[in-house]
Amino acid sequence: MGRLRDILSRMMIVLSRLSVLIATVMVLTALPAWAADGPLSLTTGMREPWTTEHRDGFTDLLIEALAKRTGVAMTLSVNPAAARAITLVNDGVDDGLAARIGGLDKDYPNLVQVPEPIFINDFVACTNADNPVIKTWGDLAPLSVAHIIGWQIFERNLPSVRELTTARDSRQLVQLLQNARADTILHERWQALWQAHQLNHLIKVQEPPLAQVPMYLYLHERHAALVPLISAELVAMKADGSHQRLQDKAFSRILPGR
Numbered sequence: 001m002g003r004l005r006d007i008l009s010r011m012m013i014v015l016s017r018l019s020v021l022i023a024t025v026m027v028l029t030a031l032p033a034w035a036a037d038g039p040l041s042l043t044t045g046m047r048e049p050w051t052t053e054h055r056d057g058f059t060d061l062l063i064e065a066l067a068k069r070t071g072v073a074m075t076l077s078v079n080p081a082a083a084r085a086i087t088l089v090n091d092g093v094d095d096g097l098a099a100r101i102g103g104l105d106k107d108y109p110n111l112v113q114v115p116e117p118i119f120i121n122d123f124v125a126c127t128n129a130d131n132p133v134i135k136t137w138g139d140l141a142p143l144s145v146a147h148i149i150g151w152q153i154f155e156r157n158l159p160s161v162r163e164l165t166t167a168r169d170s171r172q173l174v175q176l177l178q179n180a181r182a183d184t185i186l187h188e189r190w191q192a193l194w195q196a197h198q199l200n201h202l203i204k205v206q207e208p209p210l211a212q213v214p215m216y217l218y219l220h221e222r223h224a225a226l227v228p229l230i231s232a233e234l235v236a237m238k239a240d241g242s243h244q245r246l247q248d249k250a251f252s253r254i255l256p257g258r
Contacts, residue, residue, distance in 0.1 A: 002230045039073035040095040040223065043085045048101065049194040051078055058190075058250035061100055062118060065246060069233045072226060085088040086111075089106060089220055097218040104218060116234040117214035119247075122152055122189040126196075130175055134184060134206040146176045147186040153211055154186045172194040177203060186210070190251055197254040204256075 043058055044051060051057040055064075060076060067074040076098060079085040089096045097104075097111070100116060105111040105154060123136040137157050142207040144163035148170065149156040158164070165182055167173035174195045176182040185192070189205060196203045217229060237243040 001153060005068065012182040037063065039075045040219070040226075041092055041110065042074055042076045042098045042217070043079040043088070044076060044098040045080050045082050045085060047080070047191075049190050049254060050170045051076065057069050058119065058247060058248065061246045061250055062108065062243075063098060065237065065242065066230060066233055068087045069237070069248065070226070070229050072229070075183050090220065092220050092222065093169060095220055095223060099215045100218060102214060102216050110221045111218045112227055114217040114227050114231045114234070116231040117216055118234060119215055121215050123207035123211040123213065124189050124192065124209045125184045126174075126187055127184045128180070129205065130204055132183060135208065136212075140186075143183040144181075145152040145184055145186065146173055148173055151186075153213070158186070158209065159245055171199070174199055174201065174203070177201070181257050190254070193251075193254045193256070196256075200257055 002164070039202075040109075041062060046253075049057050050059045052060065063074050063076045066072075079088075086097065086100075086104060086108060089097050090110045092110065102113060102117075102251075105113050112124060125140065127134070132139070133139060134143075137159055140161050141159050142162055144165070145158065146165040146167055147158075147163045149166035149168065165176060167176060170187065170191050173185050173187060174192065177185045178199060178201045180197075184206075189209065192203065193205065217230065234243070239247075
């Protein structure tokens with residue numbers, strides 16, 4: 001069985017490299033606009049630990065790696081105004097979006113979604129200890145719960161709970177748990193762990209995640225020829241382990257006990 005797994009793993013790497021080669025030929029044949037226009041300007045709304053001032057967040061590292069692997073220069077900046085950021089790309093002011101949910105191209109016709117997700121967002125319940133145990137949305141009903149105001153994934157799925165508190169940002173949310181003003185908080189996994197690390201407060205991330213949402217890259221349609229290349233490189237990075245190594249580099253330092 002071990003030999004069979006090795007053979008299958010090697011086959012996956014060969015296939016991913018072949019797909020990159022095919023995509024590269026397609027891009028070179030299409031003579032895309034980026035070659036003359038300079039680096040692709042990408043924006044994201046996700047801050048620490050996805051993007052940091054030192055450019056060592058996961059999305060920072062991933063875009064840098066993609067640029068090197070594809071030969072396509074890219075820059076990444078943070079624009080927390082989500083609707084405005086999408087409009088700027090749809091209007092062609094910026095070249096692309098990083099770390100957005102799928103399907104935006106249905107409402108914004110000038111956006112082209114890169115098919116392969118750049119990562120999966122885990123939306124989790126966090127507590128101060130192993131108890132209470134939370135495995136489903138229904139387990140939250142008897143508890144006092146807090147989440148950031150406006151996060152629709154929680155507002156849409158949360159059942160009626162004993163007490164509900166909303167916070168304005170990640171820091172205030174984790175402080176509610178730190179000060180025992182909530183039994184559990186709901187957040188995205190790595191932002192919760194990063195903020196707890198900043199506050200020197202140990203939290204327990206309940207497993208499994210309450211929801212998992214793939215996150216994608218989008219390009220303005222004038223760069224559509226780059227989409228197969230970028231998608232193929234993302235597949236290849238996951239197959240050769242470099243995608244996981246970037247995750248380890250970005251997130252290992254904020255894991256509990258580190």
